[in-house]
Amino acid sequence: MTHNAAPDTLSDGEGARVQREVARLRLLSRLASLAATIRDRGLLLNKVLQQLQEFYAVGSCGIYQLHGPVSPLHLIASLGISPELARELQKVPAGKGLIAKVVKDGTVTSWLDLQQEPQLYCPAILEAGWCSYLAHPLIAHERLLGVIFFSQNRQRQFSLEEIELLGHCCELIAAAIDTVDLVEKLEWQHRLTHASQRELDRSRQQLREHVHRLEESNRSLEQASRMKDRFLSLASHELRTPLTWIMTATEMLETSLPDLPDDSQSLLKTIHKGSNRLNNLVEDLLEMARIEARVIYLARESINLQIFLGDLAGQYAEETLRRRLILEIGSIPEHISPIGDYHHLRQACERILKNALKFTPPGGAIKLEAVHRTSEELRQQQPEMEPFCPEFFCREPLRDHIDVCISDNGVGIAEQDRLQIFDKFHGVGSINLHGKHHHSVEGPSAGLGLPLAKGMIEAHNGMVWVSSPVDYRKGSCFHVLLPLYLPNRPSID
Structure with a gap:
């Protein structure tokens, strides 16, 4: 009994399919490697577009970034587009241009012949010879980050297999853009934190200097206040005795000399009144000194x-x-x-x-x-x-x-x-x-x-x-x- 041996070679169709699959995997691998190793946004996107332009054999390609649902689209990377046309395409208002439908629906869209498109935002693309156009959304964490587009100077119908592969590529690109955005935010936050820390250190140093100066000033003021209080207390004690003599003398004169002229009597009363007033001031100063020294007795x-x-x-x-x-x-x-x-x-x-x-x-x-x-x-x-x-x-x-x-x-x-x-x-x-x-x-x-x-x-x-x-x-x-x-x-x- 004989058995048919299994073929050890692939048919032409199967070989072509395997080659395409290997090419797809290589493209995805290269894109993943770029996303993992490059943190500069501009360099990363240019490298990505080079890989895609070579793989898809398109005339030109580019990436628009979207900062909000109603914000305009900004062209942040492009290949195969002249500087003049790039300036025309630099900023697309929300809801305008070929990619408005992509932004609105979040789905891939293609045009076979742009000559038949009546609502072009930038007619200059026709002058540049654009004919076919493919736009695919860049979505990360259910958030639309932008749109990637291909253009061709001839009619070209992109296959479902090509569009499916582009979808996987866009997932990698969107994740890379999101990661770069996050890294940039973290770096900016780090720089801001570092600058804030330097400013805080400088403010702390200034505060320490101010506190030191205030402490010196307070010590000087406290010393001056103590000197003033000692002077007032000493002066009050020293004034008390002569005031007592003056008050006693005027009282004795008023009592022993009742027949003094009115002018003299008035003068004695003025002296006595002024002495009493000065004596009250001295008593107040001494009372204040006792209160501040906390040496006053209080009954309860x-x-x-x-x-x-x-x-x-x-x-x-x-x-x-x-x-x-x-x-x-x-x-x-x-x-x-x-x-x-x-x-x-x-x-x-x-x-x-x-x-x-x-x-x-x-x-x-x-x-x-x-x-x-x-x-x-x-x-x-x-x-x-x-x-x-x-x-x-x-x-x-x-x-x-x-x-x-x-x-x-x-x-x-x-x-x-x-x-x-x-x-x-x-x-x-x-x-x-x-x-x-x-x-x-x-x-x-x-x-x-x-x-x-x-x-x-x-x-x-x-x-x-x-x-x-x-x-x-x-x-x-x-x-x-x-x-x-x-x-x-x-x-x-």
Whole structure:
């Protein structure tokens, strides 16, 4: 029995098919190699077009890039196209030209004879001899990146096999373009990050230099402030003794020489009055020094607000009557009391009340009242209050307080002055204008009363702040916050 041997050679048709398949694989391999090794966009696309032009034996070819669905197409690479025609084809508006259908549908499109195409965007291609045209979309991750096109100066019908191979090539090209775009973005981001880091390092160095200069300036200012405080304290102590002699001498002269002429009596009274005023200033300076040095003793006792505000108003009843001012006591909460040193707190509130008397014109009104303020209410007003005493809100937990309000309808305090009035020696008004009906505060004042009040109230773990209506000329309200009296719980450090 005989068997037919299998042929060891391929037929001509099968051999041609194998050769075409090998050529296809070689083309795809070369394109993949180019995409993997070249990161320069222009060089990569030119190399790709060379491979495609040689394989497909076309007269010219090119690649358009699309940056958005309604943006124009830009010719970013081409072969076999004259510079003049390339300039004509450089930019194609959205929806125009042969490839508008490709962009719209995202599918491959071909023309056998461009002479029969009535809606050419660039008639110059006919002058260049273009006849057949094939355009294929470049899609990566379902996003249209651009279009690749072939043109031929004769009629040519591209086969389905050629179009299918071009589809695989376009997948590689689109992936390569997408990768190059990503690499360029990453490189740009890296350069930007590097530049930002250099700028950040430079800013940090400048900041360190500024901080160093500020620290030097602060040390100098602190030293100057300490020297000033020592000088004021020393000067106050040194002035105290001669002032006592002067005041004692004038009192003795007034008592022992009652028959002095009127001019001499007036002169003695002027000396005594000036000495008293200077003595009060010296006492204020010494009080400020004790507060800043934290060497002042504070009693801890429950304060009856009815008695406290009544004493405060009664002390100035005669002056308010003489100056035709109305001084009234408003509502006061019952069954709760602040805690503190009665004598020192009264002095602090007296200073604030004196300030209200100075800046309230005849016929004006001053009101004393107290309000129970919960910790939640204080937190709500923290943005407005905190600039006056940041340390107040650093205490945890924030407790309820008594708010002693001293309000008036006098001159008022402009917003830019509300913090500065509590600075030592900062004047917000001329002493000549006190008690007169002016719409603004002008010129300097002594500048110790309110800082002393602030220092004493903060020594009680409280705070003082000031508010005014939108039209500040309608008066102001000073708020003195004092901790509540809680039996068996210390409230003052």
